Amino acid sequence: MIHVQHLTKTYDDLNRGRFIAVDRVSFTVGAGEIFGLLGPNGAGKTTVLRILSTVLSPTSGIAKVAGYDVVADPAEVRRRIGFVSNNTAMYDRMTAWEMVGYFGRLHGMTRDELRERLESLFTQLRMNDFRDVPGAKMSTGMKQKVSIARALVHNPPVLVFDEATLGLDVMVARNLLAIVRDLRDSGKCLIFSTHIMSEVEKLCDRIAIMHQGRILDSGTLENLRQRHGQEDFEEVFFDLLSRHEQGDADVQGLAISGAFA
Numbered sequence: 605m606i607h608v609q610h611l612t613k614t615y616d617d618l619n620r621g622r623f624i625a626v627d628r629v630s631f632t633v634g635a636g637e638i639f640g641l642l643g644p645n646g647a648g649k650t651t652v653l654r655i656l657s658t659v660l661s662p663t664s665g666i667a668k669v670a671g672y673d674v675v676a677d678p679a680e681v682r683r684r685i686g687f688v689s690n691n692t693a694m695y696d697r698m699t700a701w702e703m704v705g706y707f708g709r710l711h712g713m714t715r716d717e718l719r720e721r722l723e724s725l726f727t728q729l730r731m732n733d734f735r736d737v738p739g740a741k742m743s744t745g746m747k748q749k750v751s752i753a754r755a756l757v758h759n760p761p762v763l764v765f766d767e768a769t770l771g772l773d774v775m776v777a778r779n780l781l782a783i784v785r786d787l788r789d790s791g792k793c794l795i796f797s798t799h800i801m802s803e804v805e806k807l808c809d810r811i812a813i814m815h816q817g818r819i820l821d822s823g824t825l826e827n828l829r830q831r832h833g834q835e836d837f838e839e840v841f842f843d844l845l846s847r848h849e850q851g852d853a854d855v856q857g858l859a860i861s862g863a864f865a
């Protein structure tokens with residue numbers, strides 16, 4: 605479903621000069637799988653996800669969604685992907701129902717298709733009790749559900765969650781994680797980016813640890829624990845980051861050889 609190979613993105617930054625935000629990143633994600641991108645601020649997670657959703661173009665490398673290349677077929681990619689972040693803007697005067705419907709129309713859905721889809725989405729995400737509440741009066745949890753419904757309205761097979769739990773209280777965040785699991789169980793292909801270790805531990809089928817634009821290691825939680833001889837995932841994470849910062853030859857070599865891809 606998602607195929608990323610040697611993806612690289614450089615920015616020409618006034619202060620830093622030519623800056624490599626994403627450095628030869630490779631991974632694949634299948635249907636019915638949650639792939640976690642875990643990394644500190646500035647690791648390059650959002651840049652990867654923006655390239656996948658065709659908002660940014662890569663400098664080099666390949667990114668494909670459901671078989672379509674993000675550079676060659678951006679419109680086909682957009683039909684098959686939904687993007688959820690933590691800062692989706694709401695229209696104050698539109699109700700939840702109107703807002704999700706508006707995005708469905710942008711995707712070219714007909715009136716009848718849309719009515720049926722909205723009924724089922726509002727039920728699935730338990731949004732019926734606030735379908736007529738305008739954006740200005742929504743709680744943070746309601747807004748987050750609207751942004752998930754917006755991303756799901758055209759029923760894409762691939763979904764991207766970019767730091768989606770940031771700023772949510774514990775209950776709302778739990779609710780979001782439960783929705784992500786349900787989506788996985790219904791066969792969707794999901795990427796979930798976060799800097800919160802416990803979220804990937806609880807949620808993700810496979811995890812890639814990203815730092816300074818590179819994937820330092822990836823695999824199931826169990827693979828990562830075993831490979832690094834640590835039961836505690838936090839230790840695995842900090843060990844990898846500090847070895848990378850010290851320029852450890854093993855970590856560099858493995859990343860370059862693609863052993864962690």
Ligand SMILES: Nc1ncnc2c1ncn2[C@@H]1O[C@H](COP(=O)(O)OP(=O)(O)OP(=O)(O)O)[C@@H](O)[C@H]1O
Pocket residue numbers: 615616617623625643644645646647648649650651652767799
């Ligand atoms: N338009 C831009 N011009 C220059 N540098 C940029 C630009 N956008 C992002 N960067 C830099 O690229 C690097 C990766 O940023 P990115 O937002 O992808 O990281 P992230 O892992 O998502 O972190 P965060 O959690 O802080 O969003 C950072 O050093 C950032 O400053």
